[in-house]
Amino acid sequence: MEYQNLTCEIQENIAIITLQRPKALNALNQAILTELNHVFSEHLSREIRCVVLTGSEKAFVAGADIKEMDSMTPIQSRYFARSGQLIFQTIENFHAPVIAAVNGYALGGGCELALACDIRLASQKAKFGQPEVNLGIIPGFGGTQRLTRTVGPGKARELIYTGNTINAEEAHRIGLANAVHAPEELMPETMKMAETIAAKAPLAVSLCKKAINMGTNMDISRAIEFEADLFAESFATNDRKEGIEAFVQKRKANFVGK
Structure with a gap:
C-alpha cells in the first residue's frame, strides 16, 4: 500500500511513523485511519521492537476531520466510531511498545490516539483535550474509557464534561504525559527511550x-x-x-x- 497521509521509516528495529496532513493539522479522516490500520496490521513485521508515532509540523493530531463528519448520519457516525476504535485497538495491542511523541495539538481523536499508545512524551508546546462536547458530540474513539483508566474518573470527567484543553505540564502532572521535553529535544529523547526498549528482550x-x-x-x-x-x-x-x-x-x- 502506498501511503498518502503518513510516512514510515525503519531504523534497525524501530519504526518511526509520522502523520502527514499538515494543512488539516493531521486530522483523522477515513483515509488516514485506513493507512494507520494498514501500517500496524500489515506493514510492520514482528522484527520491530518499538514504534514511535508523531505528527508533522505543529500538530500531533488536532482531532477527527470535522468536515468529513458534518454530513454523517447517526448510522454512518457509528461505523466511523467503531472503525476508529478497532484501529486504535490494533495499535494498543501491537506486539511492541508504541511511544507517542506528542509534538503539538493532541485534541479529540488525537488525544484518543495518544491514549492508545503505551507511552506519551510531550513537547512543551503540546496541548491535550477532549473538546467534543463543544460540537454537541462525545469522544468516539475510546476517549471516555482510556482517559478514565489513565488519569482516573474524576479528572477524566472534568476534561470531557468541560471540553477544556490543558498544556503539557498539566498533562504530565495528572499522568496523561510521561514526560515533557523542549520541542527540539522531543524526538531525540523519544528515540533514546525507543532504543532503550529495543535493546531489551x-x-x-x-x-x-x-x-x-x-x-x-x-x-x-x-x-x-x-x-x-x-x-x-x-x-x-x-x-x-x-x-x-x-x-x-x-x-x-x-x-x-x-
Missing part, C-alpha cells in the same frame, strides 16, 4: 505489554494468575537463557527475539 517486553493490557481488565486474582502464565511462557524462550547467562557472566545480553 523483545519477547519479554511483548509479554509485559500483554500482561498489563489484559490484566487491567481482570480482577486482581485472575490478573496475577495470568501474570504467572506469562512468566512461565517467558521461561520457554532462548532470550531468557541468554539474559540469565549474560547476567552471570557479567556481559551485555544479545537478545534475538526467540
Whole structure:
C-alpha cells in the first residue's frame, strides 16, 4: 500500500511513523485511519521492537476531520466510531511498545490516539483535550474509557464534561504525559527511550505489554494468575537463557527475539 497521509521509516528495529496532513493539522479522516490500520496490521513485521508515532509540523493530531463528519448520519457516525476504535485497538495491542511523541495539538481523536499508545512524551508546546462536547458530540474513539483508566474518573470527567484543553505540564502532572521535553529535544529523547526498549528482550517486553493490557481488565486474582502464565511462557524462550547467562557472566545480553 502506498501511503498518502503518513510516512514510515525503519531504523534497525524501530519504526518511526509520522502523520502527514499538515494543512488539516493531521486530522483523522477515513483515509488516514485506513493507512494507520494498514501500517500496524500489515506493514510492520514482528522484527520491530518499538514504534514511535508523531505528527508533522505543529500538530500531533488536532482531532477527527470535522468536515468529513458534518454530513454523517447517526448510522454512518457509528461505523466511523467503531472503525476508529478497532484501529486504535490494533495499535494498543501491537506486539511492541508504541511511544507517542506528542509534538503539538493532541485534541479529540488525537488525544484518543495518544491514549492508545503505551507511552506519551510531550513537547512543551503540546496541548491535550477532549473538546467534543463543544460540537454537541462525545469522544468516539475510546476517549471516555482510556482517559478514565489513565488519569482516573474524576479528572477524566472534568476534561470531557468541560471540553477544556490543558498544556503539557498539566498533562504530565495528572499522568496523561510521561514526560515533557523542549520541542527540539522531543524526538531525540523519544528515540533514546525507543532504543532503550529495543535493546531489551523483545519477547519479554511483548509479554509485559500483554500482561498489563489484559490484566487491567481482570480482577486482581485472575490478573496475577495470568501474570504467572506469562512468566512461565517467558521461561520457554532462548532470550531468557541468554539474559540469565549474560547476567552471570557479567556481559551485555544479545537478545534475538526467540
